Amino acid sequence: MTEFQDAARDAAAAITMHKLAVERTARYATAGAEPADTATLWVVFHGYGQLASEFMTTFARLASKTTRVIAPEGLSRFYLELPRADGKHLARTGATWLTRDGREDDLRDALGMLHAVVGQEVDAILEARGDVPVIKVLGFSQGVAMSMRWVADVADRGVPEEGADVATHVLWAGGLAHDVSDDAMQAAWKGTVVQVVVGDKDKFATDSFRRTLRKRIDAMGVEVEEFTFGGGHRLDDDVLRRLL
Template sequence: MEHHIGFNYSAPYYTLNELTAETRDIWIVCPGYGQLAKYFIRRFDVFDAKKHFVVALQGLSKFYLPDQKNVGASWMTREGRETDMQNQKAYFDAVIEEVFQSYDLNEFRVHLMGFSQGVSMVSRMAAYSKLSFSTLILWAGGFPPELVPDDFKHVSDKARLKVVLGNQDEYYALDRNYQPEVAKMEDVIGLKPEIISFDGIHEINREVLKSCLE
């Protein structure tokens, strides 16, 4: 018989740049499957360090990659899915409270970004946390099936939804299997997505990332 118990748990998060009076843009980002946040966050060095402050979350489960040397992280699997989602929400809320406890996020432009498996994570957090975001960037990942329009009633009609996909992505193709995901994003979030297609594979392209705010 399966049982569950609650206990204190420590998990890392990473930041890039300093949060100061000059900061204008806040990024909260979620890497994909097998990615560690400490490496993922480096891709955001394309933005002005004085104006952009980045917080990278990380999947709560770690494992050895196929080379058996490097370590990756995962947000969740189908095993214990509901428990994982509750743990993720508690983790996200704790990070937001710790990092921004002395700040009013409404005074910044808040950008939420998820890549690959991180798309589901950041979409859930956009729904559950009720953060008033300026931009939601969903890059080559699936949208959570359980979210509904009521979860996004807090979203401003001035917010922007950007959907990014490489034309050589190994997992998705806009004209084959990704269009239903995009339609779901639009229907549930209630924002018309801007589709950004680039010449590349399933990865974060720094220049494309930078163009997301142009």
Template sequence: MNEHSLIVPRRARYYTLGTPSEQVQDLWIVCHGYGQLARYFLRHFAVLDNGNTLIVAPEALSRFYLDGFSGRVGATWMTKEDRFSEIEDQASYLNLLLQEQLMQLPENVRVTVLGFSQGGATVSRWLATESIKIHRLILWAASFPEDIDFTTGKAAFTNLPVAMVYGTQDEFITPETLERKQQLMAQLGIVPRVYTFEGGHTLHPETLQLVNEQL
């Protein structure tokens, strides 16, 4: 049995808060976590919708029923199956999305990339493998991926302000996982600013505002 693959065109869905214009000073690309949908995830960023900010939430390309064979639907960025192809497809998707947004915005717009949970690993891989100019990276309740190429990926994070944010009651964040993430980041020269809030595996509007003001 031989395995083959085809590159096919397909539709990728994304949602926005704000309107592209010459007045936009900040562009945010925000990637949701496992089992979420972009339109609901984007609601967490309403606090940033100030008339000078455009927030774009791409939705992962694979969707599935969250419970059984019907009902609520979620999306996932990748699984262990054919993961390298999925990583490449993600990068192509996010590159195209970013380019499309930048074409509609002033040249000096500030670009912030935020990844929540599984979306944090997704954006980290994307930035490590592509020559993309962004200004800030926010990893929220996210696991920094161990399969990043530390040879080529280091340049992508040089002098890039990075924030690591998590809730103190997040069941997925333990002292051991936190230490491991920081060790991986250190190999890339990343010393993140760490923010915490009282809460679990979720976003937190007040902390989001604080990171936006300080990072």
């Protein structure tokens, strides 16, 4: 080991990382019916690098008069492009749900935010119309795994509202959460219609991806409805209209 490596090791050993829980401001987008008219509440999870407002545009066009859609946004935002040489701000930003760094803390924060957002929406609907809405969930790309984590936590904790079970869970063009056990998802999906959507030209949905997805779902003993469309890694109006 070189002298430089020795010094770097000693410096790293002298550093102590600390954690502090702080209050955060979360944001989410809504579209569709007002609470008093809402029979069905969709909770939709965006993909990596997307913002809730942008992700919501397709749902806003297609939601029925009795369907309300809410799109929570990942708590971490970042610039989508490399830094500019002139030092000016970059134009495009996006959000992400989790990274490998500080994962457990970020997951706890994200789940807390999701329970608060959905609980607030369900309470507003319950107060406005006297009934708990039918809750349906859609995850796109990175949002598939995050939606699974939330659905599993809903089943485990009995939130967001007693009687508000997840009726449908759509897994759109994303891999299954590796940190949620098959037993947990099997329990969470009891009584839930599970639907898988993948575009036939999705560059991320390789043959290996599809086989892995199918193998794990089969191992859970969960029946799924499968949909495909002519296109890549995106939402599709025709399929989404059928699901909504």
